[in-house]
Amino acid sequence: MGDIKVRGKKEDEDEKAEVDIWNYVFGYVKIAVVKCAIELGIADAIDKHGSPMTLSQLTTTLKCQPSRLYRIMRFLVHYQIFKEEPITKDSIGFALTPLSRRLSRHGERSMAAMILLQSSPVTLATWHSLSARVLDSGNSPFETAHGKDVWSYAEENPRHSKLIDEAMACDARVAVRAIIEGCPQVFDGIKSLVDVGGGNGTALSMLVKAFPWIHGIDFDLPRVVAVAPKVDGIKYVGGDMFDGCCMTGVMRNAYKS
Numbered sequence: 709m710g711d712i713k714v715r716g717k718k719e720d721e722d723e724k725a726e727v728d729i730w731n732y733v734f735g736y737v738k739i740a741v742v743k744c745a746i747e748l749g750i751a752d753a754i755d756k757h758g759s760p761m762t763l764s765q766l767t768t769t770l771k772c773q774p775s776r777l778y779r780i781m782r783f784l785v786h787y788q789i790f791k792e793e794p795i796t797k798d799s800i801g802f803a804l805t806p807l808s809r810r811l812s813r814h815g816e817r818s819m820a821a822m823i824l825l826q827s828s829p830v831t832l833a834t835w836h837s838l839s840a841r842v843l844d845s846g847n848s849p850f851e852t853a854h855g856k857d858v859w860s861y862a863e864e865n866p867r868h869s870k871l872i873d874e875a876m877a878c879d880a881r882v883a884v885r886a887i888i889e890g891c892p893q894v895f896d897g898i899k900s901l902v903d904v905g906g907g908n909g910t911a912l913s914m915l916v917k918a919f920p921w922i923h924g925i926d927f928d929l930p931r932v933v934a935v936a937p938k939v940d941g942i943k944y945v946g947g948d949m950f951d952g953c954c955m956t957g958v959m960r961n962a963y964k965s
């Protein structure tokens with residue numbers, strides 16, 4: 709009788725590693741394809757259409773090359789970001805899922821700006837300095853990559869500054885809604901609310917709408933409050949949160965209102 713070779717744990721682990729390693733080799737592809745989907749406006753197009761779209765309809769609407777768009781859609785369907793649904797007996801369309809709705813540039817649940825910020829060359833460059841940071845080179849990864857801190861960089865790059873504001877607002881919309889719905893009682897008796905580093909005021913605008921007795925003060929860097937959309941019930945104050953005199957003034961103002 710020949711020997712029966714019993715596979716050991718080590719061989720199983722090795723075989724798994726042989727497959728898993730490819731997830732690291734191409735680990736960036738998922739975010740790259742999702743970024744591509746946002747830039748092309750795939751979710752927005754299907755949303756505007758109001759029902760699933762065939763590849764041909766999507767190709768025409770987005771002015772894309774059909775076979776390349778098909779490869780992108782196959783990837784997105786594989787990861788259940790979009791889904792396929794029959795349109796007629798012989799045609800299939802691409803439909804939105806809760807995940808792809810978050811790739812739309814519009815809507816309360818949009819996370820598009822956050823994904824565009826995190827996948828931007830500016831942000832990705834900082835990850836290349838991670839090992840230097842662990843070795844303690846001194847500077848933050850952002851400073852190593854760009855020669856200045858993130859807020860100074862944003863000051864010199866208004867488009868990046870706007871992307872930061874919009875990305876922060878994505879998160880604020882989700883978190884603040886949960887607070888308003890889950891524990892509205894924490895706002896009882898609050899007359900003034902200062903959001904220090906409040907960005908474009910998204911969090912405060914939701915709060916003053918839900919609790920109209922609150923006077924809001926959106927405090928952020930002057931260039932950020934200058935471009936924030938203005939909302940009734942909110943005062944916009946520009947300054948430096950690390951400047952004690954500036955903060956004392958803001959707090960005095962809050963007490964007065």
Ligand SMILES: C[S@@+](CC[C@H](N)C(=O)[O-])C[C@H]1O[C@@H](n2cnc3c(N)ncnc32)[C@H](O)[C@@H]1O
Pocket residue numbers: 859876877879880904905906907908910911927928929932947948949950
């Ligand atoms: C992480 S973001 C938070 C944004 C906002 N709270 C939100 O959730 O949407 C930090 C904010 O702090 C602001 N900021 C950074 N340095 C500041 C400073 N020295 N003084 C005032 N605001 C500052 C930035 O402009 C940015 O809007």
